[in-house]
Amino acid sequence: MYIYEKAPAKINLMLDVLHKREDGFHEVEMVMTMVDLADRLTLSDPGSSRISLSSQSGYIPLDDKNLAVRAARLLKQRFGVSRGVHMHLEKRIPVAAGLAGGSSDAAAALRGLNRLWELGLSEAELEELGAELGSDVPFCVRGGTALATGRGEKLETLPNPPRCWVVLAKPPINVSTADVYGNLKAGEIAVHPSSSKMREALERGSFRDVCGGLGNVLEDVTLKLYPAVERLKKVTESLGADGVLMSGSGPTVFALVAKEEKARQICNGLRGFCEEVYAVRTLG
Ligand SMILES: C[C@](O)(CO)[C@H](O)COP(=O)(O)OP(=O)(O)OC[C@H]1O[C@@H](n2ccc(N)nc2=O)[C@H](O)[C@@H]1O
Numbered sequence: 001m002y003i004y005e006k007a008p009a010k011i012n013l014m015l016d017v018l019h020k021r022e023d024g025f026h027e028v029e030m031v032m033t034m035v036d037l038a039d040r041l042t043l044s045d046p047g048s049s050r051i052s053l054s055s056q057s058g059y060i061p062l063d064d065k066n067l068a069v070r071a072a073r074l075l076k077q078r079f080g081v082s083r084g085v086h087m088h089l090e091k092r093i094p095v096a097a098g099l100a101g102g103s104s105d106a107a108a109a110l111r112g113l114n115r116l117w118e119l120g121l122s123e124a125e126l127e128e129l130g131a132e133l134g135s136d137v138p139f140c141v142r143g144g145t146a147l148a149t150g151r152g153e154k155l156e157t158l159p160n161p162p163r164c165w166v167v168l169a170k171p172p173i174n175v176s177t178a179d180v181y182g183n184l185k186a187g188e189i190a191v192h193p194s195s196s197k198m199r200e201a202l203e204r205g206s207f208r209d210v211c212g213g214l215g216n217v218l219e220d221v222t223l224k225l226y227p228a229v230e231r232l233k234k235v236t237e238s239l240g241a242d243g244v245l246m247s248g249s250g251p252t253v254f255a256l257v258a259k260e261e262k263a264r265q266i267c268n269g270l271r272g273f274c275e276e277v278y279a280v281r282t283l284g
């Protein structure tokens with residue numbers, strides 16, 4: 001028996017940091033939504049108690065460092081599962097891009113193993129387990145669009161943004177999320193994006209207001225650390241997108257575009273500048 005799970009990428013429509021916490025994490029307010037660029041995870045019973053992973057990608061670890069393997073180990077230990085799993089990951093989301101690729105794979109593994117091992121866990125229980133693996137994993141379990149608070153694990157579902165095109169451009173730079181948060185001076189943030197404005201924009205279904213509400217306080221940090229990302233953002237803006245922002249801790253820059261023709265133009269314009277460019281849609 002084979003079980004298939006899709007693991008979509010996320011973008012952050014807004015990301016604000018309130019303060020640094022005692023445990024070293026940052027208290028955040030972010031609105032995230034899924035886009036239709038996805039990894040694909042296939043799970044099967046190996047007939048033994050082993051957990052193994054294969055992938056066509058040469059860019060990810062296949063051992064216990066992989067978040068999908070860690071998700072499987074977590075479930076196996078927590079629920080005393082004697083069965084094993086072989087997972088094959090078809091990786092399409094760029095790695096270390098700010099698109100939560102690893103987190104989404106972990107979420108897909110949790111969902112898939114819940115089915116394969118017949119654990120009968122609810123979505124809320126899977127989200128709680130996901131929080132042990134990473135701050136973005138609970139959102140990746142739930143999907144759709146959500147306001148995330150705490151360190152990212154407290155979720156409130158919001159209406160999906162109006163269907164639009166999302167042009168993603170990933171420069172050839174690997175950004176460490178820990179480094180970006182580490183370089184942020186939370187007390188010195190000049191302009192805080194507003195989660196309530198983004199919520200209202202989504203509730204009204206206003207594409208214009210969603211674009212107007214885009215903001216990410218990690219952008220300043222990454223743009224300073226990596227001037228190539230700043231140049232990429234400027235070029236993207238000059239191509240006439242409706243809204244442009246860096247996702248998560250970067251380095252991927254995304255453009256929201258209402259019209260397909262414009263999305264194609266922006267894609268073509270960016271291709272001379274950046275190798276990895278994708279035109280996808282929001283997942284409504
Ligand atoms: C940048 C975002 O991707 C935006 O969605 C998330 O805030 C980060 O999510 P993530 O990659 O799942 O993060 P985790 O794997 O939990 O944490 C990686 C590192 O980022 C820092 N981190 C992460 C989340 C948070 N709220 N505060 C932090 O300071 C911590 O140094 C942590 O060690």
Ligand SMILES: Nc1ncnc2c1ncn2[C@@H]1O[C@H](COP(=O)(O)OP(=O)(O)OP(=O)(O)O)[C@@H](O)[C@H]1O
Nearest residue numbers: 066067095096097098099100101102105136177248
């Ligand atoms: N399944 C996985 N896919 C990709 N990277 C993984 C995976 N498991 C572990 N990793 C490791 O995690 C690191 C971050 O990769 P990932 O693609 O998840 O970053 P990201 O998109 O920036 O995540 P986020 O947006 O949640 O911060 C990589 O350096 C990689 O070695």
